[in-house]
Amino acid sequence: MRVLAGDVGGTKVLLQVAEVDGPSCRVEAEARYESAQYPSFLSLAEEFLRLARARDLRAACFGIAGPVRPTAQGAAANVTNLPWRVESEALARDLGIPRVRLINDFQAVGYGIAALGPEDFAVVQPGRRQPRAPCALIGAGTGLGQGLLVWANGYYEAVATEGGHADFAPVDEVQIDLLGYLRARFGRVSYERILSGPGLVNVYGFFQARGVAGNPALLNADDPPAAITAAALAGADPASVEALRLFVRVYGAQCGNLALTVLASGGVYIAGGIAAKILPALQTGDFVRAFNDKGRMSALLATIPVDVVLNPRVGLIGAALAASRLA
Incomplete structure (x- = not known):
């Protein structure tokens, strides 16, 4: 399953396109960005997907440095120490990815520990x-x-x-x-x-x-x-x-x-x-x-x-x- 993953912090953002099969993860593209250089997370993600030429992504998940709150359409988060608001429904629509999940950045760390x-x-x-x-x-x-x-x-x-x-x-x-x-x-x-x-x-x-x-x-x-x-x-x-x-x-x-x-x-x-x-x-x-x-x-x-x-x-x-x- 080809997915887009992100670690979204107040200082840096890591993005990755990967093929995931159970606990194994094969990286196809990855990049690091300085958060403060972009007006929004969407602009950063669009640049990454354009340069990575990523297509046919089935799902995405982003670990956000800040509290993630449920909304009527999904979830949203204001990134701590940045003027960014990230909304799962808007990202799914604008990035063309069917399913998008937002989780706290330390939830993402927790899931990742099992694979180390x-x-x-x-x-x-x-x-x-x-x-x-x-x-x-x-x-x-x-x-x-x-x-x-x-x-x-x-x-x-x-x-x-x-x-x-x-x-x-x-x-x-x-x-x-x-x-x-x-x-x-x-x-x-x-x-x-x-x-x-x-x-x-x-x-x-x-x-x-x-x-x-x-x-x-x-x-x-x-x-x-x-x-x-x-x-x-x-x-x-x-x-x-x-x-x-x-x-x-x-x-x-x-x-x-x-x-x-x-x-x-x-x-x-x-x-x-x-x-x-x-x-x-x-x-x-x-x-x-x-x-x-x-x-x-x-x-x-x-x-x-x-x-x-x-x-x-x-x-x-x-x-x-x-x-x-x-x-």
Whole structure:
């Protein structure tokens, strides 16, 4: 079955035409686009299909970075961090594809995880994985995505959430100060204000405000989060080092919160654009200590496997698999 799949984010869009047969997926065309360079998702998709010369597509599925809402004719979504509204019925009509499904981007990640191999993961905590048990998904990138996987109908069904916008809960004095700093800037403070690319910049600014030495040039780089991360991993900038350490501790704590909420004895999967880039920092021990630091539930948390998803195309793979199930 020939399908169109998309991973639609606030920073980038990945599109793919693929022939899907069960769990196998043969890619016929694929491209990456910078989201901000296009006025709408439709204009981007039309350009891709024209250049790919794609014909006779039977279904399409797009993982959208933002909440997907049902409509009278299908579903619609406003892309977080972009002025795009995506509607399934309009896309089906304008692209000439009979069936179009919109899902949350982390639903797409969830579907894609089942198609990955051992080489696509890096272990953070081995744990003891329970077959067919619930799993948790989380990933910091342009924003903070969260979701869960529940076994149903012979495969893991992915469920979207907007848990990344839950209230930030500090666990020590430094984090309490961070909450105060961010409240002064934003009012309400969600985990996404910390666990995202812009969030890392926020944490960097917090340490500069506390008098930790930093390099102002990092904030003027083309990609400040990447510049801060590189400086931190190289140990080249004190404020970057402190920012990444705190980022990792908060990441671990929120992953543990999600694992408790889902009772994720099937595992926690960390995706998103940041995790693979900071893998050495996630494996230093600070993350696992924060993940497991749950009082009476600490022993339970220590049994839950935690893995970083290394394959950047996991959402695209998941969207292709979801499209093939529309037949």
